[in-house]
Amino acid sequence: MLVDTHCHLDFSEFDADRNEVIRRAEDAGINYFVNIGATLDSSSAACELASKYAQVYSSVGVHPHDADSFNQEAEDRLRGLALKDKVVAIGETGLDYYRNLSSQGKQLHAFGRQIKLAKDLKLPLVIHSRQADEQVVQVLKTAMPVKAVIHCFSGDEAFLRACLDLGFLISFTCNITYKKAQGLRDMVKLTPLDRLMLETDAPYLSPEGFRGKRNEPMHIKLLAETVSLIKGASVEEIADKTTRNAKGFFKIG
């Protein structure tokens, strides 16, 4: 049994064959999917998917790219969505100082408000951090206690250790399979198995051998195989432990 803890099945890339994508993943042993909201509209679509498919859960949030649109009205709407059935987390939220598609001030505001929402509703946070690792740690540290996963971990050892010290989970995507990603594989090695989760971030980040193509949740299996090689543990053990982590973190299954 495997869980894709971060995918975007609501995106238009899946409009033509969503049912088949989910079925293919189930055939590959993926039993649960957490569909992550990136905007208010996609959060709403995530909730719809969760109501349609028994094995799909949703997270609702506004990505740092869209933080400029995070006003009071947006916050109220997000809170309403967060109360829906099968919403298991708030996010993705965080900071992206690489692309800076929204101003840093607005990103910090939207991040702070979503942390508060998560705490109010006792939900975990799904964190996006890009070239903002120190600031993300600082914000979350100030907000403790919070329960969080660092999605698509791409930081250095200092960031990893800071996140582990705060009790967070670390989620890796198929980018750890890339030839040049030895640095990331080193971070997988340093992450204890009881703190590690697997995600595709589909339709993004297809694994080595499929690059340039749309990613889909069935590739969690390849990811589990890569982690098993790095950790020197069986694929079954990786599947068992990461599934247990995901079920505990999101309270699913």
Ligand SMILES: [Zn+2]
């Ligand atoms: Zn994502």
